Every structure is written in structure tokens, then in C-alpha cells.
Amino acid sequence: MRIALDAMGTDRAPQPEVVGAIAALRELEQDVEVILVGDEATVRAELDKHGPAPDRLEIHHAPGRVTAADAPASVIRKKPDASLVVGLKLQEAGEADAFVSAGSTGAVMATSLFTLRPLPGVDRPAVGTLLPTVGAPSLLIDSGANVDCKPHHLLQFAHLGSTYVRDTLGRESPSVALLNIGEEPGKGSELVAETYGLLTAEAGINFVGNIEGRDIVGGGYDVVVCDGFVGNVLLKFYESVATLLTTRLRRGLDQSVAGDELEFVFRMLDYSETGGAPLLGVGGVSIICHGESSPTAIKNALAVAARAVRTDMVKHSARDVQGVEVR
Amino acid sequence: MRIALDAMGTDRAPQPEVVGAIAALRELEQDVEVILVGDEATVRAELDKHGPAPDRLEIHHAPGRVTAADAPASVIRKKPDASLVVGLKLQEAGEADAFVSAGSTGAVMATSLFTLRPLPGVDRPAVGTLLPTVGAPSLLIDSGANVDCKPHHLLQFAHLGSTYVRDTLGRESPSVALLNIGEEPGKGSELVAETYGLLTAEAGINFVGNIEGRDIVGGGYDVVVCDGFVGNVLLKFYESVATLLTTRLRRGLDQSVAGDELEFVFRMLDYSETGGAPLLGVGGVSIICHGESSPTAIKNALAVAARAVRTDMVKHSARDVQGVEVR
Numbered sequence: 001m002r003i004a005l006d007a008m009g010t011d012r013a014p015q016p017e018v019v020g021a022i023a024a025l026r027e028l029e030q031d032v033e034v035i036l037v038g039d040e041a042t043v044r045a046e047l048d049k050h051g052p053a054p055d056r057l058e059i060h061h062a063p064g065r066v067t068a069a070d071a072p073a074s075v076i077r078k079k080p081d082a083s084l085v086v087g088l089k090l091q092e093a094g095e096a097d098a099f100v101s102a103g104s105t106g107a108v109m110a111t112s113l114f115t116l117r118p119l120p121g122v123d124r125p126a127v128g129t130l131l132p133t134v135g136a137p138s139l140l141i142d143s144g145a146n147v148d149c150k151p152h153h154l155l156q157f158a159h160l161g162s163t164y165v166r167d168t169l170g171r172e173s174p175s176v177a178l179l180n181i182g183e184e185p186g187k188g189s190e191l192v193a194e195t196y197g198l199l200t201a202e203a204g205i206n207f208v209g210n211i212e213g214r215d216i217v218g219g220g221y222d223v224v225v226c227d228g229f230v231g232n233v234l235l236k237f238y239e240s241v242a243t244l245l246t247t248r249l250r251r252g253l254d255q256s257v258a259g260d261e262l263e264f265v266f267r268m269l270d271y272s273e274t275g276g277a278p279l280l281g282v283g284g285v286s287i288i289c290h291g292e293s294s295p296t297a298i299k300n301a302l303a304v305a306a307r308a309v310r311t312d313m314v315k316h317s318a319r320d321v322q323g324v325e326v327r
Numbered sequence: 328m329r330i331a332l333d334a335m336g337t338d339r340a341p342q343p344e345v346v347g348a349i350a351a352l353r354e355l356e357q358d359v360e361v362i363l364v365g366d367e368a369t370v371r372a373e374l375d376k377h378g379p380a381p382d383r384l385e386i387h388h389a390p391g392r393v394t395a396a397d398a399p400a401s402v403i404r405k406k407p408d409a410s411l412v413v414g415l416k417l418q419e420a421g422e423a424d425a426f427v428s429a430g431s432t433g434a435v436m437a438t439s440l441f442t443l444r445p446l447p448g449v450d451r452p453a454v455g456t457l458l459p460t461v462g463a464p465s466l467l468i469d470s471g472a473n474v475d476c477k478p479h480h481l482l483q484f485a486h487l488g489s490t491y492v493r494d495t496l497g498r499e500s501p502s503v504a505l506l507n508i509g510e511e512p513g514k515g516s517e518l519v520a521e522t523y524g525l526l527t528a529e530a531g532i533n534f535v536g537n538i539e540g541r542d543i544v545g546g547g548y549d550v551v552v553c554d555g556f557v558g559n560v561l562l563k564f565y566e567s568v569a570t571l572l573t574t575r576l577r578r579g580l581d582q583s584v585a586g587d588e589l590e591f592v593f594r595m596l597d598y599s600e601t602g603g604a605p606l607l608g609v610g611g612v613s614i615i616c617h618g619e620s621s622p623t624a625i626k627n628a629l630a631v632a633a634r635a636v637r638t639d640m641v642k643h644s645a646r647d648v649q650g651v652e653v654r
Contacts (some may be wrong), residue, residue, distance in 0.1 A: 134571065144508060147516040181471060181559040189474040189556050213563030217571055229516050230557055232508040234564060236540030241568060244461065244544055 001031060001097045001309045003302055004087040007038030008065045009102030010298075011291050014038055017102070018046045020298025024306075025054045027299070032306050035060050035096060037087040062086035072106030076114050084108060088115040091284050098285035098305035100276060102293045108286060109145055109279055116284035119318045124153045125281030126228065127288065128161050129235055132242075135219030139165050143277065144232035151194040154178075154225050158205050159321045160280040161223035167311035168304055173206045174222035179230065180210035191227065199225075204320060275300030278308065280317065285309055328358060328424045328636045330629055331414040334365030335392045336429030337625075338618050341365055344429070345373045347625025351633075352381045354626070359633050362387045362423060364414040389413035399433030403441050411435060415442040418611050425612035425632035427603060429620045435613060436472055436606055443611035446645045451480045452608035453555065454615065455488050456562055459569075462546030466492050470604065471559035478521040481505075481552050485532050486648045487607040488550035494638035495631055500533045501549030506557060507537035518554065526552075531647060602627030605635065607644065612636055 005021055007014040014036070021034045033056040036043050040061040047053050064082035066075050076085055084103045090096040092115040101108050109127070118125050126142035141161040146153060158176045165174040178196055180188040185196050187210060199207040211221060213234070226234070275297060276287035285308045287301045308314070332348055334341040341363070348361045360383040363370050367388040374380050391409035393402050403412055411430045417423040419442040428435050436454070445452050453469035468488040473480060485503045492501040505523055507515040512523050514537060526534040538548060540561070553561075602624060603614035612635045614628045635641070 147508060179560060181474060181556055181563075192556075213560040213565075214567035216564055217567050226560075229508055229519075230560055233506060233540040233553075233557055233561060236508075237543055237561060237564070238540075238568070240541035240544050241565070245572065 001306065002033045002035060002095070003098045003100060003305050003309075004035045004037050004060070004090045004096035005298070005302065006083045006087045006099070006101035006103055007036040007043045007059075008062075008083040009289065009291070010293050013102075014043050014046045016293055016295045016298050018043065019050065019295035020293075020302065021057060022050055022054060023295060023299040024302040025056050028303060028306055029310075030056075032056065032302075033058070034302065035087075035090065037062050037090070038083040039063050039065075060086065060090065066103050066107045068104055070104065070107060072104060072110040075104075075107045076111050085111055088112060088286070091286075092116065097309045098287070100287045100289065100298070100301045100305050102276075102289035102291055102298065105144070105288050108288045112279050112282050112284070112286040116282040116286060119281055119283055119314070119321065121318075121321055122156060122160070122281040124149070124156065125279055126153075126157045126160060127231075127277050128164055128223075128280050129231075129277040130275070131216065131224070131235070131238065133217050133219030136169075136171075136222075138216065138219060138221050139223045140216075140231050140235060141223060141225060141280065142228040142231050143235045144228045145279070146228040147232075148229075149191060149227040151191060151198050154191070154195040154227065155198045155202060156281065156321055158199055158202070158207070158223065158225050160317055161225065162205060163317045163320045164278060164280055164308070164313060165222045167313040167316055168307040169222075171222050175206050175208045175220070176223040176225060177208050177211040177215075177221040179213070179216075179224050179226040181212060183210050183212065185210070195225070275304045278304070281321070282314075283318075284314060328633065329360045329362060329422070330425045330427060330632050330636075331362045331364050331387070331417045331423035332625070332629065333410045333414045333426070333428035333430050334363040334370045334386075335389075335410040336616065336618070337620050340429075341370050341373045343620055343622045343625050345370065346377065346622035347620075348384060348629065349377055349381060350622060350626040351629035352383050355630060355633055357383075359383065359629075360385070361629065362414075362417065364389050364417070365410040366390050366392075387413065387417065393430050393434045395431055397431065397434060399431060399437040402431075402434045403438050412438055415439060415613070418613075419443065424636045425614070427614045427616065427625070427628045427632050429603075429616035429618055429625065432471070432615050435615045439606050439609050439611070439613040443609040443613060446608055446610055446641070446648065448645075448648055449483060449487070449608040451476070451483065452606055453480075453484045453487060454558075454604050455491055455607050456558075456604040457602070458543065458551070458562070458565065460544050460546030463496075463498075463549075465543065465546060465548045466550045467558050467562060468550060468552060468607065469555035469558050470562045471555045472606070473555040474559075475556075476518065476554040478518060478525050481518070481522040481554065482525045482529060483608065483648055485526060485529070485534070485550065485552050487644055488552065489532060490644045490647045491605060491607055491635070491640060492549045494640040494643055495634040496549075498549050502533050502535045502547070503550040503552060504535050504538040504542075504548040506540070506543075506551050506553040508539060510537050510539065512537070522552070602631045605631070608648070609641075610645075611641060
């Protein structure tokens, strides 16, 4: 399988991308190939710093680069030679099986929609983000793609999230919780109250009911469903708290006394462990990483992409979401 | 001034209430009186443990108690002798100037609406909660009273929050930020995109624009406006993360090495410092505390209530919100 990696996505590109790709090729199965998409000279110069290039790593030249100033929806038209666009087009043309980028989230989403297109029956592809918890990570979906949602959109998110978690994390019959402001059925906004009914009635979803904001960090839910406004606010808030605390704590601590409890906290808060966030519901694999991704984060995102391809996640998504259309 | 305190609100009532009231009377101005509302024998027994009762403390007998099982909206009818209802009715009758309770949040809200009634022109009273940040706390409004909001409701929240922060915290011209998923005008859901326009055009609001979830913990905003669904999810999530981290960190740390940095983190995360959350937009002072409130939290909530009364916060709210009606 071939994974196209946007080599110019992170703030410090292409260093984290190149180092992450090399590490991934060392750890992943032997059939995985990585295509570094970016300016050839720039990527080559970085690659040369790290000894002989691995066999299964190639460079695909793309001189342009998407910046935060580019309007996401027009990137595909205005910057056709940007690494982000070229990488996704490789997948559209069947020359790659997956795409990973730490570039502008909006641009990756918009360009993925244009090139990979929504799956039949999917009205709103959504971003799923793994949140660290006390237990196993929970997939928060939608974490930012769709701000104004209807109940059947949230129902589709539940399907897309379930399929993703089952395929890439190997969790059978993933539990799905609806993020709400109370536990009882009927609680919450019109949107979530109606969604509760849809989720309860839906076959193929292991719906476990409403949860509140306070229940997330304790873990125990494979998929947490919400609209993209709530998800985005929550995700960004969590990240900022995590960053603040780890910075302060590391500064304030004599490292020698950091016992197991603290190691746990740091690990929980260390986003580089979780890899990227997939755009789910499109006809391909598109993984979005943070702009500040470390080589480890890139490596983990490549591993996630490889699992999604290997397990036929996209085909399963199309099957599982079938019939859940606009009502 | 006289503050009615629900003596049976916390999980460990009446101990935190009685101890908190005694501490408040020691610290607050000499004209503050506290009325402990609850079962007389129970409250008296607790009071007797703490030496001679202060002069400005009295017990008002109310044998009933609201529990989590009671439907909030029917408490006033079904439990007329409950401490929560009796305490609010003291204010309604002019026998108290403010009310503080750590009982069921829903019941305090509903009963406050029935007894104190919304101010003229206020469609949706809202709960304001002070969030700990790196800097001064920010008031999150609405933090849970109204799940389905219209833009003019959020505009009213901005006024109510501004008045509260100005009066009780002494911050002149409080900055108001709109919680959104991007910083540019026009970003976000229909609700917040339209609210942005209203806030920009409104006189008497120091509107500083959109902020994202990641901007909250850094502080710098006196009032953060959002609908009650987003606010409630965010607030409960923050509390749970704070609780988890402090528990883990305290357990994992050799206390002797906790330097300034850690003390800061603990203080930031210690909700007992912030006191209660006011229901704003009603014709009286009603402060809602956590069910697990400590004596310190109760004491701080009484202090907040006293400041609200002393500064004529309710009268100012009625004036400032004038003209912001359903459009």
C-alpha cells in the first residue's frame, strides 16, 4: 500500500514529516510505502541528513505550499501545485491509498471533499479525534467539520465513528455515547433530544445513552457524538489545558520525583501519542495532523492510515452508513 | 442586609453551610446577617458544635429538603416547606436580600424563576460561572440554563454578564468575548455568526470579538458568551479534568517539592476559591453552589451575594439590559 504524506504541512516542515516517515517505515509492515509530497530539493535536503533513504520512501515533487492565509475552499483551484492538493490528487488518481497532512485543517477538509468526495448517502463527512482519557482514548466526532447539524447527521457520525474505531483500533461493537447536558432521555437541546431517539432506534449502533462533559475524561466510551461546534470548542479547550498544565508542571517539578502518577498524567496529556484525526465519510483515507506535530505524531498518523487501508475502513463505512440519509 | 442560606443544600449538609456561614460573618461587613434555612433541630445541632453562635446568624425553620429525584419545575408546588423553596420565598417576601444554595441546580433555577421572576425585558435568565484561568477568572455565561438560544438571548447574556462582573468584581468596562470555532467575523454556527453582528452593533458592551476554546484558559476576557449547551458541556468537562488532575497529582507528588508552579496549578484548579454561580436576569440575587461545596466555597458564595446586594447589581442589570428584547 502507498501512503501520500504532505511533506510541507507542519510548522517545522519538512523535518517532522521526513523523520516521522523514516520511523514509520521501520515499524510498519513491509508492504507500506510512503510518498513524501513536497518541493523535491527541500525534502531531499532534509532526507539526506538522515543517512541512506529507506527503499520504500519516495519523493513526489510539488513546489507549492498551502498557508494559513489561503481560503480553504479555493486552495484546490488557486494552488493546484501545493503539496496538500497534489497529495490528495494522488489518492484520487489511485496512485496512493491514503493521505496524511499536518497542513491547514480547513484546507485538508475542503480538498478531501473535492477529491475523495462524500460516500454515497453521507451528507456531512466529519472529523473524528481521539481524546486521551483515564482509560482507552475516545473518538470525539464531529470535532469541527460541521457547525450546524441535524439529528440524522449526528446519526451518521455515530456510524462513521463506530466503523473507524472498530477497524483501526480493533474494538468490537464500539460503545457510542451522545454528548449532552444530562443523562436522562429527552434532556438537552432539540438537536440532541431528537438524536437520542434516532440512536436508540438504529440497528448496528451500540448506543449506551447520554453522557455529560464530566464523563469524558473518565473514559469508557469508544465514540462520543456531538455537533462540530461543541466538539471543536471542547477539543481546543482540552488541548490548551493539557498544554498549559504540562508546561507548568514540567517547569515546576524536580524531574527525579516524577513517579508513576505523573507519568500517567503526562502521557494522558501528550497528544503526540494519539496520531492524527481522520476525515470520515469520504471515499478515501485522509488523516489530519496538528501543525505542531512531532515526528512521533507523524509516525503514528501514518500507522493509523495504514490500518485504515488494511482493514478496508472506507468500504465498511459506506456499508454501515447505508440507509441513514436525509429524513 | 440579610442573606438566606439553604442549610440543607450540600451533600454533607448542614456542616459546610454552618461552618461557611460562621466564617463569612467573621470576614464580611458588620451589617451582613445570615439566615440558615433548614430543619431547626438539625441545623441547631450542627451549630452547637462550633461554640456560641454569632449574633448575626439565625435559623429559619424549614423541615423539607429537595433531592436530586425531585423534578426541578415542580419543587415549588410539591415541596413548599423545603429549605430551598422557603429560602427563596423569604427573598420574594422582602425578608431577605439574597439567596445562596448548594442544592439541585435545576431546582434552584426553576424556583428562582418562579419567585424572583425574570427582569422586565429578560427572556432567558442565565447562569454565570467564574472559570479559573491563568489570569483573572472569566465569567462563562450561559453555563447551563438555556440549551436552545437565539442571538438576542446571547446578547442579553453579554449584558447580564457585564453588569455582574462590573458590580461584584469591580472590573470597569468588562471585555466580552463570543465563544466560537474561529476568530474571524462570520465564523461558526448561524447562532454565533448572527450574535457577532448584534454584539458589534450594541452600545454599552465592550465586545472584543470571537475567541476559540483554546483561548479560555489563558484568561484576559471578563465575560465569555455562549449558549447553555456549549457552556454546560465545557464547564463540566473542565471541572472533571481539574478534579482528576489534582487527585492524581497530589497522590503522585512528594508534597515537599511542590513549588510555586504547582501551587499555581492547584489554586487554578481549586473550584472552592471561586464561590457560587449566580442566576442572572431575575429580580433578586440567587447564587448556586456545587453539591460538594466546602465551607470555604459556601463562605465565598455568601461574600459574592453580599457584594451583589451592596452594589445594587439587580437594579443595574435591569437598566443595562433594557431595550434588548425579542427581535
